Amino acid sequence: NAGVMQNPRHLVRRRGQEARLRCSPMKGHSHVYWYRQLPEEGLKFMVYLQKENIIDESGMPKERFSAEFPKEGPSILRIQQVVRGDSAAYFCASSPRLALQETQYFGPGTRLLVL
Amino acid sequence: DQQVKQNSPSLSVQEGRISILNCDYTNSMFDYFLWYKKYPAEGPTFLISISSIKDKNEDGRFTVFLNKSAKHLSLHIVPSQPGDSAVYFCAARIRDDKIIFGKGTRLHILP
Numbered sequence: 001n002a003g004v005m006q007n008p009r010h011l012v013r014r015r016g017q018e019a020r021l022r023c024s025p026m027k028g029h030s031h032v033y034w035y036r037q038l039p040e041e042g043l044k045f046m047v048y049l050q051k052e053n054i055i056d057e058s059g060m061p062k063e064r065f066s067a068e069f070p071k072e073g074p075s076i077l078r079i080q081q082v083v084r085g086d087s088a089a090y091f092c093a094s095s096p097r098l099a100l101q102e103t104q105y106f107g108p109g110t111r112l113l114v115l
Numbered sequence: 116d117q118q119v120k121q122n123s124p125s126l127s128v129q130e131g132r133i134s135i136l137n138c139d140y141t142n143s144m145f146d147y148f149l150w151y152k153k154y155p156a157e158g159p160t161f162l163i164s165i166s167s168i169k170d171k172n173e174d175g176r177f178t179v180f181l182n183k184s185a186k187h188l189s190l191h192i193v194p195s196q197p198g199d200s201a202v203y204f205c206a207a208r209i210r211d212d213k214i215i216f217g218k219g220t221r222l223h224i225l226p
Contacts, residue, residue, distance in 0.1 A: 004158070033213070042121075042204060042218040043159070056213060091158050103149060104214065106158030 002027065004094050004107035005074075012113045019079040019086070021110045025094030032075040033093045033104060034060075034067060043091060049075060082114045118142045119207050121217035129225050134192040136220050138205030141186065145207040149214065150179060150190050153202045162203075163190070192222075200224045 005024040013019050025032050030051055035043040045059040049069035060067065064082075069075040079086055089111050093104035120139045128134045136150075146167040151159035165172040165179045165188070172179050178191045192199055205217040 006158075035216075040218075042119075042216040045213045045215070048213055059213070093158075103161045103164065105161065106151075108156070108158045 004029075004092060004105055006090075006092050006107035006110050008110060009108060010111050010113070012115065013082050014115050015083055016081050019082050019112055019114075021077040021079075021090050021092075021112070023075040023077070023092030023094075023107060025075070025092075026096075026105055029094035029096050029105075031095045031097060032069050033095075034075075034077050035091045035093065037089045037091065037109075039088075046077070079112075082112075084114050087112055087114045117217075118145075119205055119215050119217040121203075121205050121220050123220050124218070125221040125223065127223040127225055128195050130197060131194045134190075134195045134199065134222055134224070136190040136192075136203050136205070136222065138188050138190075138217055139186060140188075140207050142207070142209070142215075143186065144209045145215075146210055147208045148179070148181060148188050149206045149208070150177075151204040151206060151216075153204060153219070159204055195224050197224050197226065 007022050032049045034046040037043045047060045047067045048056040064080045066078045089109045091106050091109045093106045095104045118141050149164040150162040152162045153159040163174050163177045163179050165181050170181050181188045202219045202221050204219045206214045208214045
């Protein structure tokens with residue numbers, strides 16, 4: 001049973017380009033969460049999605065960032081017109097359902113470097 | 116506005132001794148607390164959790180203590196082993212809501 005998969009593991013972009021980060025949740029998991037970790041910081045919640053629905057995007061910047069979790073395929077976090085401040089590790093987590101005792105399982109992360 | 120605080124960025128402990136990692140929180144609505152462990156270049160791994168209705172949860176070498184009146188929790192690792200060297204994140208959740216993470220404490224186990 002494969003864990004949460006993220007690709008690419010490392011991504012280098014120049015300022016102004018687009019970054020697409022992919023996350024495949026664990027088999028049977030229908031809830032996906034995206035977090036960002038800046039250097040020397042903890043993980044900051046960005047967005048929570050279920051299949052085809054954004055449930056909570058309160059942690060996501062209003063501009064340039066978007067996320068989707070289509071019926072088929074991985075969840076995508078998209079950053080348009082990247083800036084240097086977007087350089088960070090982006091982690092995806094999944095859970096089978098949202099319940100009090102349920103924990104989230106994390107992927108290995110995508111490290112984005114904006115030149 | 117940091118709702119989950121880990122005030123020690125790093126901690127060094129001798130192998131075989133007890134490691135105690137501390138965490139404070141400000142939101143009294145949190146009702147579920149978790150600890151995650153993270154190695155470099157990997158995602159966080161769930162370690163242990165505790166519901167707010169309990170004050171202690173134990174799993175092998177790991178024990179989490181919760182003091183609701185002080186809004187404080189701690190993770191005890193005993194005995195500490197070299198493989199415990201990692202960053203430990205304290206996290207908290209309000210029912211049916213997102214998890215809030217602290218900034219982490221880097222634990223070094225010394226030989």
